[in-house]
Amino acid sequence: MPELPEVETVRRGLLSSFEGATITEVEQRRPNLRFPFPDDFIACLADRKIISLSRRAKYLLADLDSGAVLIMHLGMSGSFRIEAGSTDPLMPGAFALDRSKDDKHDHVVFHLKTASGAPTRVIYNDPRRFGFMLLAARAELDSHPLFAAIGLEPLGNALDGATISRLFAGKAAPLKAALLDQKLIAGLGNIYVCEALWRSGLSPKRQAGSISGKSGRTTQRTENLARHIRETLEEAIEAGGSSLRDHRQADGTLGYFQHRFKVYDREGEPCQKTECNGIITRIVQSGRSTFYCPTCQR
DNA sequence: ATCATGACCTGTTAGC
DNA sequence: TGCTAACAGGTCATGA
Numbered sequence: 415m416p417e418l419p420e421v422e423t424v425r426r427g428l429l430s431s432f433e434g435a436t437i438t439e440v441e442q443r444r445p446n447l448r449f450p451f452p453d454d455f456i457a458c459l460a461d462r463k464i465i466s467l468s469r470r471a472k473y474l475l476a477d478l479d480s481g482a483v484l485i486m487h488l489g490m491s492g493s494f495r496i497e498a499g500s501t502d503p504l505m506p507g508a509f510a511l512d513r514s515k516d517d518k519h520d521h522v523v524f525h526l527k528t529a530s531g532a533p534t535r536v537i538y539n540d541p542r543r544f545g546f547m548l549l550a551a552r553a554e555l556d557s558h559p560l561f562a563a564i565g566l567e568p569l570g571n572a573l574d575g576a577t578i579s580r581l582f583a584g585k586a587a588p589l590k591a592a593l594l595d596q597k598l599i600a601g602l603g604n605i606y607v608c609e610a611l612w613r614s615g616l617s618p619k620r621q622a623g624s625i626s627g628k629s630g631r632t633t634q635r636t637e638n639l640a641r642h643i644r645e646t647l648e649e650a651i652e653a654g655g656s657s658l659r660d661h662r663q664a665d666g667t668l669g670y671f672q673h674r675f676k677v678y679d680r681e682g683e684p685c686q687k688t689e690c691n692g693i694i695t696r697i698v699q700s701g702r703s704t705f706y707c708p709t710c711q712r
Numbered sequence: 713a714t715c716a717t718g719a720c721c722t723g724t725t726a727g728c
Numbered sequence: 729t730g731c732t733a734a735c736a737g738g739t740c741a742t743g744a
Contacts, residue, residue: 420737489737490737596738658736659723
């Protein structure tokens, strides 16, 4: 499912359940997702309080009162849903056993007592199991293998034309591939790269280094690209992300940025750029679909 | 070092 | 209707 805007939308949807909540129980229903769960997964989470829920690139980070951080990645098909607490009248404080909504791909269930005292379940579902959950010490997070070499946060202040120029200078890889490289800029995925390139009028096939200036100096092209990346992501977050294939946010609502795609999944449609008569085309780059307009993206 | 590809999984859809 | 192939929002390990 998720690129940066979707992960950010998930984070916001989980905030009221997670922040300040105490984890009363964790059900880990299989030994692994993409990676094995840590041996002490349950032990490290049980009875801990969640201090905050933040995001880095496409990762969700839940800080615990123990100084540990729960690292969560949704892969391609991960999602959370919240089932707020109807308590069992016969067992006050306990959940009525309503398993009717359970799915075979519900892999982790967090039982929470929220900051306001209400019992809630937050359920992680992931059919393809490309997602994962790991633990790390907060103090060592930046040196964790997942984060040691991770690239810029595209909505942070560091992303500007000069930085893209420097990062891409000398790169022979296609511009599309460079933008997907999480070691350069972290958080972009297939959809938003296609959209940002269309807005920037840049071909995904162009060599990444070709938009940098001499010795990596900033150019109009990298300035534009930086601006369009930010605008695309900001608009998508504003719209609640994109909901493909009825994928829902944690509170059950749908994002609607998919209706604003200009190129993604629009093969054969006319280009929407003013005065452009091009047709949106699908090509495959490093094994993945790229959608772009060969007429106005050069 | 850089780049492209296959692998990891399951589910959905298009086409015969 | 049923079967098969292609494809899906990510990223890691491989080999050229």
